[in-house]
Amino acid sequence: MQILTAHPLTGAAFAPFGDVLEAAGEFRLINEGLCQRHHDLARLDFGPDGRAGISIFNATPRALPYDFTLLERHPEGSQAFVPMSQQPFLVIVAPDMGGIPGTPLAFVTNGAQAINLHRGTWHGVLTPLHTPGLFAVIDRIGQTPNLEEYRHPTGWRVIGP
Template sequence: MQDIHPRPLTAADFAPYGDVLEAAGDFRLINAGLCRRHHDLARLDFGAEGAAAGRAGLSIFDAEPRALPYVFDMIERHPEGSQAFLPLSALPFLVIVADGPGTRPQAFVTSGAQGINLHRGTWHGVLTPLHAPGLFAVVDRIGPTANLEEYHYPAPWRVLPPAA
């Protein structure tokens, strides 16, 4: 078993895999100056037009929390569309991504005030909340064609607690 040390989620480190969704950086004031709009934070992608066209769907996921160290041997991807995870509580969650099947995965821990949008086709681990409740709003592709591929590593990986 190989170990992974997670690091804090940052927009720069996560850019090859997707978008970090957080109320940081540039904004414009709306609602009579009482609300900061952090505008257009993610590129939502729901696939080609025509018979296989997809549309945006909004779902609620209720995931069981996991603890670190966390062991996994499977990653997945959605070749037909992006997938955004927006936590419904201000609690950190674990994000696992990889450049492709058989490559070394990377792990990130969110701040508790961040969501993510995985680019279409990004290999990633399953939704992994670290605390209850594991409630998330998820925006992803709804369509007539299959949108899930899985890869099982020949040996498991273990994500350790973040280094102190």
């Protein structure tokens, strides 16, 4: 079993894998000046034969240390996870190394962040760290398969910072 240390999620560290969605940085005021709009934060990609779909996931919370072997990716479209509670969740991603995942990285959100995984990004399963594990998920709906899975032969253990 190999050890990964989870780090706080930042846009810069996560940029090779996707977008961090949070109410930070530039905004414009709307709704009579009572609402900040942080505009166009994610590069959604559903391919030429897909469409956007919104689903609700209700995942069982886990705790650190967290052991995993399974990584997956979606070659036909992006996938966004938007928590429906203000609780941190674990995000695991890995670079592509010739069709299989390379060494994973682990991040923990601050409870006010969502993520959008770019098309083809290797990632761990949805891993809330607290109850409820309720998320809105925006991803590709289409007729062609959009899931590849890889099981690491020895596995990984994620520990806290």
